[in-house]
Amino acid sequence: MKTIGNIKRENLKNPEYLDYYRANDERLFNGKGDPREVIRDYFAYGGKERIISGWTGIENNQLKFRYEHSINVFNIGAYIQNQVDKDFYVTTLYKKNKTQYPFSYVWFLTSLAHDLGYVFETDGELKGKITIKQRELQYLEPKYHNFFAYRNMCYRALGILGNEIGVQRIGQPVQKWYKEFERIKLFYKDDKRGGGKIRYSNKLFDNYLRYIMHRFNQLDHGIAGGDFFMIMIIKEYNTTFNEAKEYNNLLPSDYEGFDTCDGLRLQYDQFEVFRLVRNCIMEHNIFKASGDYEDVYREFDLEELIGKKYQKVSYSLCPILFDLCVADTMEPYKRFKKVLDIVGITKEELLDLIYVDFDGNILKVKVDSKLRSLCKNIFADKDANPCERYIDDLESLPDWCDIKVEVLE
DSSP: OEEHHHHHHHHHHSGGGTOTTOOOOTHHHHOOSOHHHHHHHHHHHTTOHHHHHHHHTSOOHHHHHHHHHHHHHHHHHHHHHHHHOTTOEEEEEETTEEEEEEHHHHHHHHHHHTTTTHHHHTOHHHHHHHHHTHHHHHTTOOSOOSTTHHHHHHHHHTTOSSGGGTOOSOHHHHHHHHHHHTTOEEEETTOTTOSOOOSOOHHHHHHHHHHHHHHHSSOOHHHHHHHHHHHHHHHHHHHHHHHHHHHHTOOGGGGGEEEOTTSOEEETTHHHHHHHHHHHHHHTTOOOOOGGGHHHHHHTTOGGGSGGGOOOBOTTTOHHHHHHHHHHHHOOHHHHTTTHHHHTOOHHHHHTTEEEEEOSSEEEEEEOHHHHHHHHHHOOSGGGOHHHHHHHHHHHHHHHBSOEEEEEO
16 A cells, blocks of 8 residues: 555656656646746646636635645646546547547646635635525526526626636527537547547536526535536637637638647647536536435435435546546545644655555555544544544445445554
């Protein structure tokens, strides 16, 4: 077994598997620097900093620790994928042209952006708006589920398709683009079954968001984050093309593939990769109904998330989503962040007190006896004990993910 700290150090020694842009930014692996700046800078290496600027420019305590958490997920997920298939890539097919995108490209987009929707979920002012506008939002019940029309109407009703993230009146173009996406195909490696398959439809995304808003007076960070990631990707592509058109004398026909002013390459077929990323971000926070909530789920037409109808996250269906969900659960910082000072350990020491081993089928995890003992002595209440909560997270992972888990003493 190896510690999560060891996994990050190994990634630092051999960054090629993860470092798509060959940026050689050691902060992605050594825990140093402001994690918000680390994520922003890595997107900037690929000319994509404007995609997340609406999030990274906001001071938010919830986001502050989510940046740290996301960098850890970035490292852990690569370990998981490497144990299953280190040569993983996705292939896009557009107008008979095939393009391969390595794991490192798809994964940095997914893992580093997966929790940025917390900027919406934890916004107190936004929660107040949802409470006030409940009746108005009820009248926006989804009548059809093409693209993200219903969610778009909700976002507009809440006033969050404006200057907050630099998007102005682009709902209609986004819907047009979603139609265009149907012309692009995506496969895992050379698997002709298709790699763009997801578990859920727009109908379920609509209804789940409706459920979260009505029951908790907030947006869901996965669904809202995925939607806005895609909106910003589309906006960035258009903006970058308009900039390059002047600089490189591009023609309208160059829109499907062009060199940016910075010498980077953008291609239209990447949008199927971006849609895969969006889907993974949206799905990672959708939960199976517990017994107490089954009737509530039925009220919001969420039958797919109840009992035997629920489809577990599986590697065979969507490797990137599997990597994200397992890594997100394994990552310990989000469970321990509030108590590190109380327990008397640093965030770096924490990662060296969690041992893991994954063989592609069985995940084994061991929490160091030192950490268990410290937590037990400080937290008499099991529900307040971060060690117990972390272990509960791991032991419940097989309930919604197709994986075997063993938590070792």
